[in-house]
Amino acid sequence: MNAIFYISITLATFIAMEGITWLTHKYVMHGFLWYLHEDHHKPNGHLFEKNDAFFLIFAIPSWLCIMLGLQHQQYIAAAIGFGIAMYGLAYFLVHDVIIHQRFKWFTRSNNVYVRTIRWAHKMHHKHINKEHGESFGMLYVAKKYWEKVQADKRRNVF
Template identity: 55%
Template sequence: MLILVTLVVFLLMEGVTWLTHKYIMHGFGWFLHEDHHEPGYPHVFEKNDAFFIVFAIPSIALFYFGTYTEHTYLFFIGLGILCYGIAYFMVHDVLIHQRFSWFKRTNNWYLKGLRKAHKIHHKNMGKEDSQCFGMLFVPFKYFKAYKK
């Protein structure tokens, strides 16, 4: 049952990510996210990386309270957030933006579709009029060209 809690939280995090990306990162948090939309940003770290810390804080707190109280389920909610954070990092920073030299030559239709949707998101360099705010679940039209 607790593994199911982790899985459900993992899936719900995509919705949290979409809402956060659209209304916070492209809203009042644009001052942190803006450098992420600049082409060829030359630094190892971006101001946008602060959002990893923002998302880590609830996960850490849930691990703590789920370990040191009788509410064990809190630990597994934190685990779902952590697992989503790892998946987000692998897809967004490693696969799409290639901040690390791993998986540069993937031929997987799903990963290619994610990459294409994110390129469409970055096509607009400004705060307004962007699309494709999700990370792991994007509209099917981005997979059509790669589906076998």
């Protein structure tokens, strides 16, 4: 197989991870593992949260796919692992750095996409309990949030 094939698998995995993340967030984090995710909706002021354990839930399969895929020359598995890892990096940058600003690398942005994902996430966090949630994704943002931010932009709200 050629490099384009494995790059395609990596990119397809990255894209699929948005759906997997949405499903995991809605049905696992806001379901039977709420006790780990709850402190993300009810911050306690600490740098780390129990919610950070979800990093391992995604990092371990990624690491195993990469390691075992490379060791056993199963490059499709390695490509899947790299796709998961790339999504993990994107998740960290978008969710922890841009949205929640846990690290003060980017504190202000007038970029419409950044403002839209921040607004959608704010709407997700207006629900402090596991019920009645909305906007469970991370990179893909529903049309209603785009429309709200575009309307604010037209009114020069930002």
